[in-house]
Amino acid sequence: MTKIGIIMGSIRDGRVNEDVAKWVKNLADKFGGAEYELVDLKDYELPLFAEPASPAYTDDLVAKEQQRPWSEKMQSFDGYIFVTPEYNHGMPSVLKNALDYVYTELNDKAAGIVSYGSAGGVRSAEQLRIVLSEFQVAHVRTQPALSLFYDWNEEGFNPSDAQVKAVNTMLSQLAAWTEGMQFVREKKAQNQ
Structure with missing residues (x-):
C-alpha cells in the first residue's frame, strides 16, 4: 500500500501545527487509498545543517548517525503532505533545516502542502x-491555506467546509501524482 507522511513543520511550544496535522490525517484516513502517518519534527534531533556538502552531492555527512532516523523515515514514504505555518513571511527554519539533511530520499515523489497563518501561510508554501x-518532488496544485482569523475561533481550530473540500481535492491530486511518480522511479531504476 502507498505510504504518505504527514510532516509537521513546527516544533514550537503551544503550536497549532499538531491540531492541523491531526485534522489532515483524519480527513486523509477517511479519503483512503493510502496509509497516512504523522511525522513530528520534534522526534528528530537534527543540529543546524553545517555539513561541507549537500546530500545532493555526497552521502558522507558528518552528522550521519544523528540524521539517519530522519533519512530512513523520509525514505519510507511514497509521498508527503507538509503542514507548515508561516513565520516572518517564510517557512519555519526547523522545516528547512530538516529538509537540508535529505535529498535522494525525496527524489521523484509527490507532495501536497497545507499551510496556515495570518495570510493563510501562502508565502511559506511558495x-x-x-x-x-x-x-524533484511533484507538488500538487491545490493547497489548503488556513487563516488564523477565519479557521480558528474562541473554541480553537474550526476549519470551514471550504477547507475540508480543499484538503479532499489535494488528496485526490496527491493520490494520482503519487502513483505517477512511482512509475517514474521504476523507469529510472530500470535505466540505471
Missing part, C-alpha cells in the same frame, strides 16, 4: 514549493 522542486 518557499517550500521552490525547495521541493530542487528535490
Whole structure:
C-alpha cells in the first residue's frame, strides 16, 4: 500500500501545527487509498545543517548517525503532505533545516502542502514549493491555506467546509501524482 507522511513543520511550544496535522490525517484516513502517518519534527534531533556538502552531492555527512532516523523515515514514504505555518513571511527554519539533511530520499515523489497563518501561510508554501522542486518532488496544485482569523475561533481550530473540500481535492491530486511518480522511479531504476 502507498505510504504518505504527514510532516509537521513546527516544533514550537503551544503550536497549532499538531491540531492541523491531526485534522489532515483524519480527513486523509477517511479519503483512503493510502496509509497516512504523522511525522513530528520534534522526534528528530537534527543540529543546524553545517555539513561541507549537500546530500545532493555526497552521502558522507558528518552528522550521519544523528540524521539517519530522519533519512530512513523520509525514505519510507511514497509521498508527503507538509503542514507548515508561516513565520516572518517564510517557512519555519526547523522545516528547512530538516529538509537540508535529505535529498535522494525525496527524489521523484509527490507532495501536497497545507499551510496556515495570518495570510493563510501562502508565502511559506511558495518557499517550500521552490525547495521541493530542487528535490524533484511533484507538488500538487491545490493547497489548503488556513487563516488564523477565519479557521480558528474562541473554541480553537474550526476549519470551514471550504477547507475540508480543499484538503479532499489535494488528496485526490496527491493520490494520482503519487502513483505517477512511482512509475517514474521504476523507469529510472530500470535505466540505471
